[in-house]
Every structure is written in structure tokens, then in C-alpha cells.
Amino acid sequence: MKTVIKASNISKKFKLHHESKEKYVALRDVITNNSKNLFSFKKKQFQRSSQNEIFWALKNIDFEIKQGDRVGIVGRNGAGKSTLLKILSRITSPSTGSVSLKGRVASLLEVGTGFHPELTGRENIFLNGTIMGMSRAEIKKQFDAIVQFAEVERFLDTPVKRYSSGMYVRLAFAIAAHLEPEILLIDEVLAVGDAQFQKKCLGKMEEVSKNDGRTILFVSHNISMIQKLCNTGMLLTSGQLTYTGDINQVISHYLDSAEEINNFYEFNGKISEDQIAYAKSIKILSGNNEDVKEIPVGEPWKIEIKFSVQHNVNGLIIGLGMLNEMDVPIRTSWTIPQNLLPGDYTATFLEDGIYFSPGTYRMLVGISIGKISIQYIDKDIFLHISDVIGKHDLSVVETKNGIFLNQMKMNVIRD
Numbered sequence: 001m002k003t004v005i006k007a008s009n010i011s012k013k014f015k016l017h018h019e020s021k022e023k024y025v026a027l028r029d030v031i032t033n034n035s036k037n038l039f040s041f042k043k044k045q046f047q048r049s050s051q052n053e054i055f056w057a058l059k060n061i062d063f064e065i066k067q068g069d070r071v072g073i074v075g076r077n078g079a080g081k082s083t084l085l086k087i088l089s090r091i092t093s094p095s096t097g098s099v100s101l102k103g104r105v106a107s108l109l110e111v112g113t114g115f116h117p118e119l120t121g122r123e124n125i126f127l128n129g130t131i132m133g134m135s136r137a138e139i140k141k142q143f144d145a146i147v148q149f150a151e152v153e154r155f156l157d158t159p160v161k162r163y164s165s166g167m168y169v170r171l172a173f174a175i176a177a178h179l180e181p182e183i184l185l186i187d188e189v190l191a192v193g194d195a196q197f198q199k200k201c202l203g204k205m206e207e208v209s210k211n212d213g214r215t216i217l218f219v220s221h222n223i224s225m226i227q228k229l230c231n232t233g234m235l236l237t238s239g240q241l242t243y244t245g246d247i248n249q250v251i252s253h254y255l256d257s258a259e260e261i262n263n264f265y266e267f268n269g270k271i272s273e274d275q276i277a278y279a280k281s282i283k284i285l286s287g288n289n290e291d292v293k294e295i296p297v298g299e300p301w302k303i304e305i306k307f308s309v310q311h312n313v314n315g316l317i318i319g320l321g322m323l324n325e326m327d328v329p330i331r332t333s334w335t336i337p338q339n340l341l342p343g344d345y346t347a348t349f350l351e352d353g354i355y356f357s358p359g360t361y362r363m364l365v366g367i368s369i370g371k372i373s374i375q376y377i378d379k380d381i382f383l384h385i386s387d388v389i390g391k392h393d394l395s396v397v398e399t400k401n402g403i404f405l406n407q408m409k410m411n412v413i414r415d
Contacts, residue, residue: 001066001067001068001069002066002067002102003064003065003066003067004065004101004102004103004182004183004215005063005064005065005088005099005100005101005102005183005215006064006065006099007061007062007063007064007088007097007098007099007100008062008097008099008100009060009061009062009096009097009098010058010060010061010084010087010094010096010097010098010099011056011058011059011060011094011095011097012056012057012058012080012083012094012095013055013056013057014054014057015052015053015054015055016052016053016054016055056239057080057083058080058083058084058087058094058239058240059239059240060097060240061084061097061240061241062241063234063241063244065217066215067182067213067215068209068210068213068215069209069215069216069231069232070205070206070209070216070218070229070230070231070232071216071217071230071232071233071234072218072219072220072229072230072232072233072234072247072250072251073085073217073218073219073233073234073236074220074221074226074233074235074236074250074251074254075235075236075237075254076237078238079236079237079238079239080236080238081187081219081236082109082187082188082219084236085107085109085185085217085219086109088101088105088183088185088217089105089109089185091107091109101183102182103181103182103183104132104133104180104181104182104183105182105184105185106132106175106176106177106179106181106183106184107176107184107185107186107187108172108173108176108184108185108186108187109185109186109187115127115128115168115172116160117159117160117161119159119160120156120157120158120159120160121150121152121155121156121157121163121171122157124160124175125139125143125146125147125171125175126139128175128176128179129142129175129179132181134179134180138179138180139179142178142179142180145174145178146171146178146179147174149170149173149174149177149178149200150167150170150171150174150175151170152167152170152171155167166197169197170197173186173201173204177201177204177208180212181214182214182215183214183216183217184205184208184214184215184216185216185217186216186217186218186219187219188219188220198225202225202228202229205218205229206229216229216230218230223251223254223255223325223327224327224328226247226251227247227248227251230247231246231247232244232245232246232247232250233245233246233250233251234250235250235253235254251325252359255325255359255360262293262382263283263284263285263293264281264282264283264284264291265281265282265283265379265380265381266280266281267279267280267282267365267377267379271310273310275310275374275375276309276311276313276316276369276374277307277309277310277313277316277340277367277374277375278307278310278367278374278375279305279306279307279365279367279375279377280306280307280344281305281306282303282305282306282365282381283303283304283306284301284302284303284383285301285302285303285304286299286300286301286302287300287301287302287350287352289302294383294384294386295354295384295385296385296386297354297355297356297357297358297385297386297405298353298355299353299354300351300352300353300354301350301351301354302348302349302350302351303320303348303350303363304346304347304348305318305346305347305348305349305365306344306345306346307344307345307346307347307367308343308344308345309340309341309342309343309344309345310342311342312340312341312342313340313369314337314339314369315337315338315339315369315370316337316338316339316340316367316368316369316374317334317335317336317337317338317367317368317369317370318334318335318347318365318366318367319332319333319334319335319364319365319366319367319368320332320334320349320365320366321363321364321366322356322361322362322363322364322383323362323363323364324361324403325359325360325361327362330356330361330403330404333349337370354385355404355405355406356385356403356404356405357385357403357404357405358385358386359384359385360382360383360384360385361382361383361384361385362380362381362382362383363381363382363383364376364377364378364381365377365381
């Protein structure tokens with residue numbers, strides 16, 4: 001496949017202007033210090049001092065993208081993802097370096113980008129097509145498909161300034177996908193659409209990439225969407241390209257870099273005197289009661305949750321939830337309802353062997369009486385399950401095919 005995007009030593013800097021006001025001078029101070037001539041009060045007393053700071057949003061970025069690649073760009077907020085797409089879209093130019101693009105580019109970066117609010121949906125379709133260099137005949141050929149995909153027939157002759165954000169996105173994506181660009185750049189904007197439309201967009205992007213050989217760059221914090229659509233990825237960290245490759249490997253690096261793995265997490269939220277009970281901490285231990293930051297597949301482990309009871313309570317339940325890397329709930333465990341007096345307690349969850357696929361999982365802690373929630377802790381509590389080792393060695397199988405690893409009893413006999 002030929003190279004359609006080549007970035008060479010791209011950097012982008014911004015000049016940040018900081019203003020700081022000098023100490024405020026009250027009128028009474030002026031009168032006291034300058035009573036002879038009130039009007040001698042200097043204007044400069046209210047002048048602002050300013051400082052400039054250079055901020056590098058991108059630094060020395062190099063990459064090549066082949067025709068037909070579906071590239072997911074991931075990274076924390078402020079990593080430089082949107083800045084990179086704006087450079088590739090020619091909205092802004094790099095401070096250093098160069099970008100080579102082969103083919104027509106369509107971008108969907110922000111709600112309303114490229115639309116004239118006073119024009120109707122119909123008029124904006126032709127406007128966007130013209131901006132992309134298409135003839136009127138080429139636009140008319142795709143017009144019906146665009147309208148049908150966007151599902152805005154009733155509002156086609158309504159000025160787009162009266163569209164909801166969801167309608168904006170539907171029409172904008174339909175235009176970008178159907179006006180036959182060789183390169184399609186999409187930022188987080190799809191998050192505005194509903195789940196059904198997002199699924200529809202993913203299907204369309206996959207179709208035009210595989211069938212028509214179009215190249216797609218997709219920025220999103222929705223890891224599940226990135227994983228479904230993209231075959232390759234780029235990880236940006238503080239403006240630098242830190243990893244490229246297979247999308248699953250890129251996501252794994254991103255999640256590992258974004259999470260601080262510990263074995264002890266303390267909850268320091270403010271608790272009212274009326275609250276019946278509250279959790280204080282959670283600790284991850286091996287089967288031998290050792291402090292560990294990860295548990296190998298198949299090995300025994302335990303969780304200790306420290307909590308306090310402030311008032312007599314009947315039927316108190318401590319719950320523990322687990323979510324996978326896509327934030328999909330995969331497990332819930334809970335204690336038997338307890339009748340407790342005020343005091344400090346420890347709830348222990350233990351298991352002879354953990355058989356989830358290697359990776360990083362997030363845990364939730366909840367306290368309730370029956371179905372009535374008293375406390376719910378949804379913060380960065382991580383459990384890392386390492387690759388299988390020793391007696392549980394399953395290196396001959398692909399452990400990413402599924403969440404739960406279960407070697408069933410079986411026999412192989414010759415017929």
C-alpha cells in the first residue's frame with residue numbers, strides 16, 4: 001500500500017500570555033498617602049504586568065500512514081491529539097516540520113465546523129462539497145445517500161442554526177463520509193451522537209475503508225469504539241508520539257500509562273455524622289497475605305475493605321465490583337447481610353484462583369442495606385492481572401480471546 005500521510009518532525013508551539021494584576025490600591029490609601037493632591041494618583045497603579053510562556057503542544061512527531069489504514073489516536077486530555085488533526089486538516093500549520101497528504105481530505109473536528117448557520121441543510125451539503133473541490137454533478141450524485149444516512153429529510157430546508165447538536169453531527173458525518181474523500185479525519189465529535197448513530201458511523205467508516213481503500217484517523221476517548229474500528233494506533237503523551245503499532249498493543253500501553261497501579265487505596269471523602277457506614281480503604285493481597293500490585297492468572301488472592309459503622313444497623317452489605325478495560329462490568333461480589341454495632345470492621349473477599357484474562361481491571365466499592373445504597377465509590381482502584389506462569393501456564397493459547405479463562409475437563413480420543 002502506498003503512503004498517503006507522512007509527517008516529518010512536526011512540532012507546534014503556542015505562546016501563552018499570562019496577566020497578573022498588581023496589588024490593588026484602595027481610594028482611602030490614595031487619600032491618606034496623597035492628601036495634598038488627590039489627582040496625582042497614578043494610572044500606572046492599575047497597570048497589569050504580563051509574562052509570556054512558550055507551550056509545545058506537539059514535539060518532534062514523525063509517522064507514516066498507508067492507504068486504507070484505520071488509525072486510532074489515543075492519549076490523555078492535552079496530549080496533542082486535536083492539534084495534530086488540525087495540522088493534518090490544514091486548519092493550522094506546524095511550527096516546525098512538514099506534512100505530506102495524498103488525496104482529498106475531509107475532517108469532522110467540532111460540532112458545526114464547515115457549516116454556515118444561516119444556510120439550510122441542503123445548501124450546506126453543496127457548500128461542503130464545493131469546499132472539498134467536488135463538482136455540482138458529483139455532489140448531486142451522493143445527495144440522496146447523504147440525506148438518507150443523516151436522517152434529516154424533514155429539516156433539509158431549515159437553516160442549520162436551528163439544528164440540535166445531534167442533527168449537526170449526523171449531517172456533518174454523512175457529508176464527510178459520502179463525498180468520497182481519500183482521507184477522513186474524525187475527532188471526539190461523534191460522542192455527541194446517540195449510541196445507534198455511533199454504531200451506524202462505525203459501520204460506515206469500516207465499509208469505506210475496507211471497500212474503497214480510504215484512510216481514517218479517529219480520535220476518541222471511547223476505547224471500545226477505537227478498538228472496534230481501528231487496525232493500527234498512535235499513542236500521544238504530552239505532545240510526543242510514544243508508541244505506534246497494532247491497535248490492541250497501543251491501547252494496552254495507553255491504559256498502563258494512564259493508571260497508577262497500587263495495592264492500597266485510601267478513601268478520604270468527607271463523611272456526615274448521619275451516614276450509617278462508610279468505607280475507609282481497600283487493600284489487595286496475595287493468597288499468602290503479601291502486599292502485591294498484581295496477581296498472576298490462576299493464583300489465590302484476596303481483597304480487604306476497611307469500613308466504619310456509625311450507627312446500629314441491620315442487614316449491612318459490602319459490595320465489590322469489577323470492570324474490564326472497556327469499563328464493561330464483569331463481576332459483582334457481596335457479603336452476607338450483617339447486623340452491626342458502631343465500630344471499625346474489615347470485610348475480606350478471597351478466592352482460590354483468579355481466572356480473568358491478563359490486563360488491568362477497575363474495582364468499585366459499595367455499601368448498602370438491601371437495595372438502598374449508602375455509599376458508592378467509583379474512583380481509580382486498579383487490579384492488574386499478569387500473564388499466566390508456572391503451573392497455570394497457558395502461553396499456548398490466545399488469552400485475549402474472552403474475559404474469563406476456563407480450562408474445561410475434556411478428553412481427546414482417536415475414533
